[in-house]
Amino acid sequence: MEKETYISKETLHSEPSPFCHSEPSFSHSEPSICHSEPKAKNLLLELNKIAEFVKEKYNTHIWFVEIMGKRHSYIAGHKEDSFLPPELIYINDRYAAVSNEWERITEKDEIISTIKMLLSKETIP
Amino acid sequence: MKAVLAKEEKNWINSVIKEEEIEKYMEDGRDFINDEEIWEKLKQNQNPEPSRIWDILQKSLSIETLLPDETAALLNLKDPELWQEVFDVAAKVKKKVYDNRIVTFAPLYCGNLCVNNCVYCGFRRDNHVIKRKVLTLEEVKREAEVLAGEIGHKRLIVVYGEHPATGAHYIRDTIETIYSVKVMTKNGYGQIRRVNVNAAPMSIDELKMLKEVGIGTYQVFQETYHHDTYAKLHPKGTIKHHYQWRLYCHHRALEAGVDDVALGVLFGLYDWRFEVMGLLYHARELEKRFGIGPHTISFPRLEPAANTPFVQETRYKVSDEDFKKIIAVIRLSVPYTGMILTAREPAHIRREIIASGMITQTDASTKIGIGAYSDRYTEQELERQQFEIGDSRSLDEVIRELAEMGFITSFCTAGYRCGRTGDRIMSLLKSGKEAIFCKLNAVLTFREWLDDFASEQTKEAGEKVIQKELDELKAKVPHKVYNKLIEYYGRIKNGERDIYF
Numbered sequence: 001m002e003k004e005t006y007i008s009k010e011t012l013h014s015e016p017s018p019f020c021h022s023e024p025s026f027s028h029s030e031p032s033i034c035h036s037e038p039k040a041k042n043l044l045l046e047l048n049k050i051a052e053f054v055k056e057k058y059n060t061h062i063w064f065v066e067i068m069g070k071r072h073s074y075i076a077g078h079k080e081d082s083f084l085p086p087e088l089i090y091i092n093d094r095y096a097a098v099s100n101e102w103e104r105i106t107e108k109d110e111i112i113s114t115i116k117m118l119l120s121k122e123t124i125p
Numbered sequence: 126m127k128a129v130l131a132k133e134e135k136n137w138i139n140s141v142i143k144e145e146e147i148e149k150y151m152e153d154g155r156d157f158i159n160d161e162e163i164w165e166k167l168k169q170n171q172n173p174e175p176s177r178i179w180d181i182l183q184k185s186l187s188i189e190t191l192l193p194d195e196t197a198a199l200l201n202l203k204d205p206e207l208w209q210e211v212f213d214v215a216a217k218v219k220k221k222v223y224d225n226r227i228v229t230f231a232p233l234y235c236g237n238l239c240v241n242n243c244v245y246c247g248f249r250r251d252n253h254v255i256k257r258k259v260l261t262l263e264e265v266k267r268e269a270e271v272l273a274g275e276i277g278h279k280r281l282i283v284v285y286g287e288h289p290a291t292g293a294h295y296i297r298d299t300i301e302t303i304y305s306v307k308v309m310t311k312n313g314y315g316q317i318r319r320v321n322v323n324a325a326p327m328s329i330d331e332l333k334m335l336k337e338v339g340i341g342t343y344q345v346f347q348e349t350y351h352h353d354t355y356a357k358l359h360p361k362g363t364i365k366h367h368y369q370w371r372l373y374c375h376h377r378a379l380e381a382g383v384d385d386v387a388l389g390v391l392f393g394l395y396d397w398r399f400e401v402m403g404l405l406y407h408a409r410e411l412e413k414r415f416g417i418g419p420h421t422i423s424f425p426r427l428e429p430a431a432n433t434p435f436v437q438e439t440r441y442k443v444s445d446e447d448f449k450k451i452i453a454v455i456r457l458s459v460p461y462t463g464m465i466l467t468a469r470e471p472a473h474i475r476r477e478i479i480a481s482g483m484i485t486q487t488d489a490s491t492k493i494g495i496g497a498y499s500d501r502y503t504e505q506e507l508e509r510q511q512f513e514i515g516d517s518r519s520l521d522e523v524i525r526e527l528a529e530m531g532f533i534t535s536f537c538t539a540g541y542r543c544g545r546t547g548d549r550i551m552s553l554l555k556s557g558k559e560a561i562f563c564k565l566n567a568v569l570t571f572r573e574w575l576d577d578f579a580s581e582q583t584k585e586a587g588e589k590v591i592q593k594e595l596d597e598l599k600a601k602v603p604h605k606v607y608n609k610l611i612e613y614y615g616r617i618k619n620g621e622r623d624i625y626f
Binding site: 069073079 | 126277301304319336337338339340382384541542543544545547548549550552553558561562602603605624625626
């Protein structure tokens with residue numbers, strides 16, 4: 001069973017996870033994915049920011065899909081691909097994060113937790 | 126003889142069209158097909174200079190959608206040598222975007238009840254010679270079991286007439302039924318992994334419902350883009366008479382989140398040059414509005430149908446020579462799109478077109494009678510069919526022929542199950558990167574099919590193609606990717622199924 005890695009809002013505000021502050025891509029001029037209260041309309045933007053963070057730090061692509069039966073429709077994230085088999089991590093019944101190289105992303109658990117938190121708060125517009 | 130509509134059919138007809146789901150897409154009360162403008166473009170671009178044609182071909186090779194003036198110039202070509210250039214570059218474009226794989230599928234007709242009365246269609250309401258039937262879900266399941274378990278198809282296009290008995294709820298239920306089928310095969314199991322739908326235009330809410338059950342591509346053909354011809358062939362008082370309800374159904378699908386949509390024209394209803402321009406305008410409109418162009422384009426030619434004299438009478442019949450030109454110009458005009466050549470066409474035409482390297486998908490073991498797969502019809506029965514098919518060869522025969530031509534048959538349905546959809550697939554197609562996935566997944570799915578369904582003769586031809594593809598991939602992809610391919614290939618040989626890149 002997949003390990004649950006939710007980070008509570010309190011934890012995020014008092015002890016932010018390392019990945020929130022370790023990268024310049026999440027500059028103070030832009031709302032951090034960890035510290036903002038994302039509105040539904042900004043959710044795709046937030047997911048794109050996570051993808052950019054992963055690309056910049058790990059040189060790895062991730063993208064996000066909406067699940068409808070067999071169909072997994074792209075909603076946000078990278079459009080590039082490394083040609084390795086896609087591996088899905090289910091965020092909930094409706095959404096999944098996909099990458100070809102999760103093993104390169106050492107902060108995978110924290111990233112997935114953040115995405116889970118984002119998606120538990122909002123629905124895709 | 127006129128068929129009389131039941132009261133409930135009349136009520137249903139009146140409830141289908143939602144004007145507000147048309148008007149919101151129109152600009153200044155007009156749709157995006159301007160007949161006069163199309164004719165003007167065709168007129169203005171007569172006798173194009175060869176240098177201009179070469180520039181246009183280069184643009185197609187960089188996988189850019191052409192402008193209407195550019196497509197019009199190609200359509201006006203006269204010089205046979207330049208046409209040969211066009212065919213050659215069209216093949217190069219296809220190879221660049223999709224490599225040398227051909228995807229196969231089968232049509233599954235679920236019902237032939239229809240409230241419309243299109244003069245060219247065997248299933249039109251007033252055609253009394255047609256034996257009407259709608260499959261029960263149990264019958265749909267039996268059809269899918271034959272297709273997935275005996276023939277080896279992984280991808281279907283499911284076809285429905287426009288009728289309350291085969292409305293959106295029925296379509297939803299049939300999709301779910303088909304996806305639920307799992308049949309043991311010689312070395313693994315068979316399943317339909319992608320259900321594409323060819324059905325009448327629907328509302329946004331209905332399309333959302335189909336999205337929920339995992340619809341593959343939503344395919345609706347405009348039939349003809351020419352307004353007056355459209356109005357004449359689709360009689361007043363029918364749903365299909367409404368040109369814009371049909372024209373904007375892909376907009377509604379994309380708005381509903383169904384991000385793979387397919388276009389088509391029924392060639393033979395109006396001037397073929399005009400229709401190709403119509404397809405281009407439609408593709409450009411979808412790109413402009415949604416950033417997503419057509420997943421596929423189809424180009425069926427009108428075929429004989431039971432008690433349908435229009436087919437013999439039309440003055441717009443497309444010759445074999447022009448048919449090839451149509452395919453080449455579509456290939457170049459919308460270079461990223463998949464292109465479907467169906468078994469409507471006779472075997473010798475399919476052979477020639479496929480060999481020219483321009484198309485990406487074809488069907489085989491095709492039966493279009495209602496219930497024809499599980500009833501095991503061996504002959505065509507026109508009174509059960511929408512039209513007469515031209516090539517009834519088995520999937521095994523078609524695959525063997527493709528292999529002998531050097532093409533690999535692909536049963537890949539990976540893309541829409543891992544987010545290679547919508548504008549992401551567009552980006553991969555336009556950059557030529559999707560061709561790598563096509564090749565990798567073609568090898569894996571062809572291996573599955575050869576092990577589960579191929580005759581000895583076809584297997585022999587297929588093994589040679591697979592070896593050639595593996596050699597090419599070894600030279601083409603990073604070691605890590607190739608090693609993963611070999612690992613997956615071994616697992617499939619050991620009976621594992623449905624693993625993909």
